[in-house]
Amino acid sequence: MRRNIKHILKFLVLSGVTVVFTVVLFRILTNNRLNVVDKVKDIVNRDAGVFPVEEPNQLIALNEKIDWHNYKYINKDKARTGPGEQGRPAYLNTNEQKNYDKLYKVNGFNAALSDKIALDRAVPDIRHEGCKSKKYLKKLPTVSVIVPFHNEHWTTLLRTATSVVNRSPSHLLKEVILVDDCSTKDFSRKPLDDYLAANLTKVRAIHLPERSGLIRARLAGAREATAEVLIFLDSHTEANVNWLPPLLEPIAQDYRTCVCPFIDVVQYETFEYRSQDEGARGAFDWEFYYKRLPLLPEDLKHPTEPFKSPIMAGGLFAISTKFFWELGGYDEGLDIWGGEQYELSFKIWQCGGQMYDAPCSRVGHIYRKYAPFPNPGKGDFVGRNYRRVAEVWMDEYAQYLYNRRPHYKNLDTGDISKQKALRKSLNCKPFSWFMKTIAFDLPLKYPPIEPGDFGTGEIRNLGAPELCVDSMRKDRDGVVGIQECAKGTGKKADQNFTLTWHKDLRVRGKTLCFDVSDPNDKADVTLYPCHGSQGNQYWKYNVEKQWFVHGGNPRCLDCDPGKKRLYVTTCDENSKTQKWRFENVNLTMIADWENIGVK
Ligand SMILES: *[C@@H]1O[C@H](CO)[C@@H](O)[C@H](O)[C@H]1NC(C)=O
Ligand SMILES: *[C@@H]1O[C@H](CO)[C@@H](O)[C@H](O)[C@H]1NC(C)=O
Ligand SMILES: *[C@@H]1O[C@H](CO)[C@@H](O)[C@H](O)[C@H]1NC(C)=O
Numbered sequence: 001m002r003r004n005i006k007h008i009l010k011f012l013v014l015s016g017v018t019v020v021f022t023v024v025l026f027r028i029l030t031n032n033r034l035n036v037v038d039k040v041k042d043i044v045n046r047d048a049g050v051f052p053v054e055e056p057n058q059l060i061a062l063n064e065k066i067d068w069h070n071y072k073y074i075n076k077d078k079a080r081t082g083p084g085e086q087g088r089p090a091y092l093n094t095n096e097q098k099n100y101d102k103l104y105k106v107n108g109f110n111a112a113l114s115d116k117i118a119l120d121r122a123v124p125d126i127r128h129e130g131c132k133s134k135k136y137l138k139k140l141p142t143v144s145v146i147v148p149f150h151n152e153h154w155t156t157l158l159r160t161a162t163s164v165v166n167r168s169p170s171h172l173l174k175e176v177i178l179v180d181d182c183s184t185k186d187f188s189r190k191p192l193d194d195y196l197a198a199n200l201t202k203v204r205a206i207h208l209p210e211r212s213g214l215i216r217a218r219l220a221g222a223r224e225a226t227a228e229v230l231i232f233l234d235s236h237t238e239a240n241v242n243w244l245p246p247l248l249e250p251i252a253q254d255y256r257t258c259v260c261p262f263i264d265v266v267q268y269e270t271f272e273y274r275s276q277d278e279g280a281r282g283a284f285d286w287e288f289y290y291k292r293l294p295l296l297p298e299d300l301k302h303p304t305e306p307f308k309s310p311i312m313a314g315g316l317f318a319i320s321t322k323f324f325w326e327l328g329g330y331d332e333g334l335d336i337w338g339g340e341q342y343e344l345s346f347k348i349w350q351c352g353g354q355m356y357d358a359p360c361s362r363v364g365h366i367y368r369k370y371a372p373f374p375n376p377g378k379g380d381f382v383g384r385n386y387r388r389v390a391e392v393w394m395d396e397y398a399q400y401l402y403n404r405r406p407h408y409k410n411l412d413t414g415d416i417s418k419q420k421a422l423r424k425s426l427n428c429k430p431f432s433w434f435m436k437t438i439a440f441d442l443p444l445k446y447p448p449i450e451p452g453d454f455g456t457g458e459i460r461n462l463g464a465p466e467l468c469v470d471s472m473r474k475d476r477d478g479v480v481g482i483q484e485c486a487k488g489t490g491k492k493a494d495q496n497f498t499l500t501w502h503k504d505l506r507v508r509g510k511t512l513c514f515d516v517s518d519p520n521d522k523a524d525v526t527l528y529p530c531h532g533s534q535g536n537q538y539w540k541y542n543v544e545k546q547w548f549v550h551g552g553n554p555r556c557l558d559c560d561p562g563k564k565r566l567y568v569t570t571c572d573e574n575s576k577t578q579k580w581r582f583e584n585v586n587l588t589m590i591a592d593w594e595n596i597g598v599k
């Protein structure tokens with residue numbers, strides 16, 4: 001009898017625990033904010049009180065992480081040899097050149113070389129060392145990969161599909177959908193369908209009846225997709241080792257999440273595979289050029305963890321199917337291409353989602369040498385798209401785009417009432433929230449209103465007042481010097497300089513900047529193309545001391561009047577030759593130094 005009670009109690013405890021775990025699992029997987037969840041949460045709290053959890057190991061089991069690497073495949077890859085294998089640069093032999101020009105012209109990259117490289121070539125595993133031992137949730141959602149293409153070259157298209165199939169766990173990869181946007185190359189239809197049916201059964205092509213453009217082609221693919229997560233790829237890409245789990249885990253943890261891989265470079269001439277950089281946060285300037293912002297200090301501390309990115313690069317990303325459609329997919333009124341990466345990024349952030357870049361997921365991409373296709377253009381469709389996005393999402397910030405491109409105001413956006421209604425129904429946050437919370441450092445680098453200059457004109461030495469800084473009419477890499485001041489003498493000289501809001505010192509009318517790369521004492525000042533203030537090109541004018549201070553390891557501009565030599569050296573309060581009179585200084589701007597441009 002006693003034993004039976006014990007059994008019953010044990011049963012009750014176990015089933016209680018099971019309920020708790022199921023509920024916790026449900027929450028982890030869905031993490032949505034429906035009423036149902038709140039009810040469930042009540043049950044969890046109650047149950048947890050009644051049945052104290054004795055076995056924490058089982059809780060961990062729900063969050064169980066595993067090593068997803070396919071070592072068998074990785075080792076097979078490591079043994080491969082041949083042209084382009086291991087991502088090494090490849091070349092055509094002299095007897096293989098005959099299609100080089102013809103194929104280059106229609107593709108914008110060396111497609112003849114692509115034909116010589118295996119579809120399943122090995123790419124180098126250039127992930128951060130820490131990625132190689134990283135584990136991910138055992139339970140991950142399924143994936144539909146969507147690859148829109150128009151006249152993509154046969155082997156680059158098939159290499160995209162092949163790499164995805166080979167480097168994805170097969171139970172996660174539900175399908176790959178190639179969306180043929182009305183290609184005219186003769187292999188794009190039946191030969192492609194036949195090839196896929198015979199050789200890549202998880203991959204299928206859908207053929208759009210009329211040219212629809214990139215945005216509508218992606219939407220067409222998304223409508224066909226049946227898995228829990230959509231991954232969009234360009235049609236000339238290569239998935240790298242273990243690319244999928246790092247994209248999927250953040251989505252498994254919160255479905256309102258978009259995750260982008262690191263995009264590597266497949267060189268257009270040699271197909272060499274290399275990294276672009278070690279990551280950056282996506283952004284834009286006020287002409288809507290895609291830009292990048294540096295990682296934040298906390299991102300740098302965790303080089304293998306996903307970091308928040310304000311704007312996606314556009315072509316390659318993963319998003320839960322549910323969230324994508326909650327956001328209405330892309331705005332269907334966007335034509336061909338252009339602006340869609342901004343639209344989706346703004347929507348994701350403003351409407352309660354989040355976006356990450358995952359450093360441990362890498363995908364190679366051929367950046368073409370040039371765009372080979374004429375735009376199926378209808379006037380300034382890109383401008384029209386931009387205006388549409390700006391009108392719906394950017395509130396008062398739209399004006400900064402229009403200030404730079406006044407003709408946008410005359411473009412007809414078409415009907416945007418559906419988009420505005422969506423914004424309202426999802427209760428999306430204002431653009432100012434996005435700018436202040438997510439892209440908070442964007443205005444420092446890309447100010448909505450371009451500031452004026454800190455100062456301009458001649459730079460005259462106080463120790464030798466007849467001498468002025470002179471560019472010596474030098475060009476790139478030339479050494480800057482000092483000469484007799486030319487102002488008022490009628491002599492020709494190049495003594496007009498600008499301390500711009502970028503905090504660099506420019507030869508007036510040129511994009512050549514004063515640059516000091518030599519860390520030694522009395523280092524020369526040379527001219528170098530401006531690269532936006534940082535490091536070797538950072539200058540600050542100290543009005544009080546009349547110093548030009550260079551760099552983060554501050555040194556002062558100084559000269560030797562006898563030898564007519566200009567250099568930087570340790571700042572010295574007592575030196576007269578370190579003092580310079582800068583002709584026109586905007587004191588208001590100098591006083592606001594910390595709030596203008598980058599720090
Ligand atoms: C399947 O792939 C092989 C090897 O690349 C190729 O020779 C064959 O033509 C393909 N099958 C079809 C039906 O395209
Ligand atoms: C420098 O250039 C500006 C604008 O071109 C001009 O107004 C100014 O007089 C010039 N100053 C000197 C010292 O040449
Ligand atoms: C100095 O800068 C301020 C702030 O940018 C600007 O409003 C003002 O017009 C400038 N003054 C001159 C003389 O350029």
Ligand SMILES: [Mn+2]
Binds near residue numbers: 234236
């Ligand atoms: Mn591309």
